[in-house]
Amino acid sequence: MAIENISLSGRKTAVSNKEMTFWERLYFIAIIKGMMITIKHFFSRKVTVQYPEQKREYSPVYRGQHVLMRDEEGRERCTACGLCALACPAEAITMKAAERTKEEMNLYREEKYAAIYEINMLRCIFCGLCEEACPKDAIYLTKSQKHVKPDVTRQSFIYGKDKLVISVEDGKSGKYAGLKPIQNKELN
Amino acid sequence: MKVLPYMEISFILEKLILIIIVFAVTMFFALYSTLAERKVAGFIQDRYGPNRAGIFGILQPLADGAKLFSKEEFMPDTPNKVLFTIGPAMAMIVSLLGSAVIPWANKFVIAGVEYIPQVADINIALLYVVAVMSTAIYGIVIGAWASNNKYSLMGGIRAGAQMVSYEVAMGLSLIALVMMTGTFSLREITEQQAGFGWNAFYQPLTLFIFLICSFAECNRTPFDLAECESELVNGHHTEFSSMKMGFYMFSEYVSMFFSSALISILFFGGYNYPGMEWVADNWGGNIANTLAVLTLLGKISFFIFFYMWVRWTIPRFRYDQLMRLGWKMLFPLALFNILLVGVLILIFK
Numbered sequence: 001m002a003i004e005n006i007s008l009s010g011r012k013t014a015v016s017n018k019e020m021t022f023w024e025r026l027y028f029i030a031i032i033k034g035m036m037i038t039i040k041h042f043f044s045r046k047v048t049v050q051y052p053e054q055k056r057e058y059s060p061v062y063r064g065q066h067v068l069m070r071d072e073e074g075r076e077r078c079t080a081c082g083l084c085a086l087a088c089p090a091e092a093i094t095m096k097a098a099e100r101t102k103e104e105m106n107l108y109r110e111e112k113y114a115a116i117y118e119i120n121m122l123r124c125i126f127c128g129l130c131e132e133a134c135p136k137d138a139i140y141l142t143k144s145q146k147h148v149k150p151d152v153t154r155q156s157f158i159y160g161k162d163k164l165v166i167s168v169e170d171g172k173s174g175k176y177a178g179l180k181p182i183q184n185k186e187l188n
Numbered sequence: 189m190k191v192l193p194y195m196e197i198s199f200i201l202e203k204l205i206l207i208i209i210v211f212a213v214t215m216f217f218a219l220y221s222t223l224a225e226r227k228v229a230g231f232i233q234d235r236y237g238p239n240r241a242g243i244f245g246i247l248q249p250l251a252d253g254a255k256l257f258s259k260e261e262f263m264p265d266t267p268n269k270v271l272f273t274i275g276p277a278m279a280m281i282v283s284l285l286g287s288a289v290i291p292w293a294n295k296f297v298i299a300g301v302e303y304i305p306q307v308a309d310i311n312i313a314l315l316y317v318v319a320v321m322s323t324a325i326y327g328i329v330i331g332a333w334a335s336n337n338k339y340s341l342m343g344g345i346r347a348g349a350q351m352v353s354y355e356v357a358m359g360l361s362l363i364a365l366v367m368m369t370g371t372f373s374l375r376e377i378t379e380q381q382a383g384f385g386w387n388a389f390y391q392p393l394t395l396f397i398f399l400i401c402s403f404a405e406c407n408r409t410p411f412d413l414a415e416c417e418s419e420l421v422n423g424h425h426t427e428f429s430s431m432k433m434g435f436y437m438f439s440e441y442v443s444m445f446f447s448s449a450l451i452s453i454l455f456f457g458g459y460n461y462p463g464m465e466w467v468a469d470n471w472g473g474n475i476a477n478t479l480a481v482l483t484l485l486g487k488i489s490f491f492i493f494f495y496m497w498v499r500w501t502i503p504r505f506r507y508d509q510l511m512r513l514g515w516k517m518l519f520p521l522a523l524f525n526i527l528l529v530g531v532l533i534l535i536f537k
Contacts, residue, residue: 031502038232038501048235 070171275331343423378458
């Protein structure tokens with residue numbers, strides 16, 4: 001088979017330079033046809049999303065701003081193992097571990113926790129490898145459904161725990177889907 | 189000092205008020221045409237168009253106007269500063285001139301005095317219209333020349349050649365119409381079409397030629413080669429900014445309004461509507477006349493919409509195609525049309 005005849009898409013058509021007929025040369029019929037098409041679109045349904053009033057749903061795999069999860073009792077899940085920082089191809093994550101004291105039992109899930117946890121949102125490429133790497137289900141960027149807001153200084157893009165960790169109430173109510181709170185009546 | 193007699197003062201006053209009203213209506217239509225244009229464009233492209241300024245974007249023209257006024261007035265380095273200022277003014281004045289001869293309705297009778305809702309009922313109105321329309325080119329050419337810019341000049345040359353070419357076919361098509369109506373007065377032409385005797389039914393070919401030519405005369409797509417964005421930046425108003433640019437843009441909409449009015453009057457019965465006499469007999473002449481004004485405005489609105497509909501459907505002609513269409517197709521067709529109308533008049537009259 002000659003290469004000219006191969007059509008992988010199956011839509012190949014030969015170019016023809018045939019003379020136009022008299023009616024085609026008048027363009028008149030083509031123009032009327034075109035105007036019928038545009039008037040049909042004039043009355044058709046509009047596809048515009050009226051943004052501030054009307055928001056489109058994010059796709060379930062949308063990767064937005066990271067969140068650090070709390071468990072159903074409101075304790076931080078992160079143990080500062082550093083696997084996310086290791087997995088990060090953009091070197092965006094830094095953390096400093098600390099040991100939990102007796103009084104902090106209700107704050108942190110395990111003995112070791114992240115005293116400082118920072119993500120540089122300018123370095124982050126939102127690939128989601130930290131989420132995949134996390135063995136404790138602590139960091140997610142598919143669940144926040146939030147954008148990183150624009151700003152004017154570079155410093156402000158380094159998000160610390162104040163911005164990343166979800167609130168205790170959100171942790172208990174399981175607002176960020178996928179981590180359903182286990183209804184434990186004994187706790188309340 | 190010569191004292192003007194009472195009748196003359198009242199006549200001047202009446203006409204002055206009428207002029208102001210016609211001017212206001214024309215400007216209002218031009219103003220809202222800019223919004224309508226963007227709305228129609230949006231709707232045809234499955235969008236909504238501007239809808240943030242007021243309900244349905246109703247305040248958009250005011251916002252646009254405020255923006256144009258507050259823009260920096262930029263004057264290019266040109267030796268023709270006076271011409272540069274005259275250009276947009278001329279374009280605006282000339283496109284406003286035409287609306288003087290539009291007959292809006294029959295005579296209004298208020299307190300026993302007759303008022304004719306037409307600024308000037310001259311018996312050569314059609315000639316006046318053709319004359320005014322052909323001077324519209326001066327604003328464009330003067331502005332383009334004074335811009336001292338090659339793109340502008342090119343746009344001006346194109347506009348000039350195009351208008352001259354289409355003027356011929358337009359004049360010839362009007363001759364065919366005048367042969368049938370036997371008058372140049374727009375009021376008489378309108379009155380001949382009372383009821384549903386629209387000229388469009390008698391002379392479809394004339395309408396066809398006139399319609400195409402009026403598109404070219406208004407510099408509207410598919411004949412907007414003068415301001416062809418893809419090759420000439422913006423053609424004749426490339427160098428204009430602020431309200432000067434606004435005037436050029438506005439004059440286009442005003443002349444669109446005027447040529448829509450002309451099409452409605454010449455071919456679609458002007459202010460006539462079916463049942464006009466019945467309304468005049470039963471409800472009074474003034475109500476019938478008010479409805480007549482609204483009818484004419486409705487017809488004008490439809491043709492303005494038609495202009496926009498065509499604009500957002502058809503791409504622009506290439507320059508040689510434009511010239512071929514004007515000289516090799518419309519010109520012979522218009523001549524043939526005259527012959528045809530002449531033969532038909534001989535047979536049927």
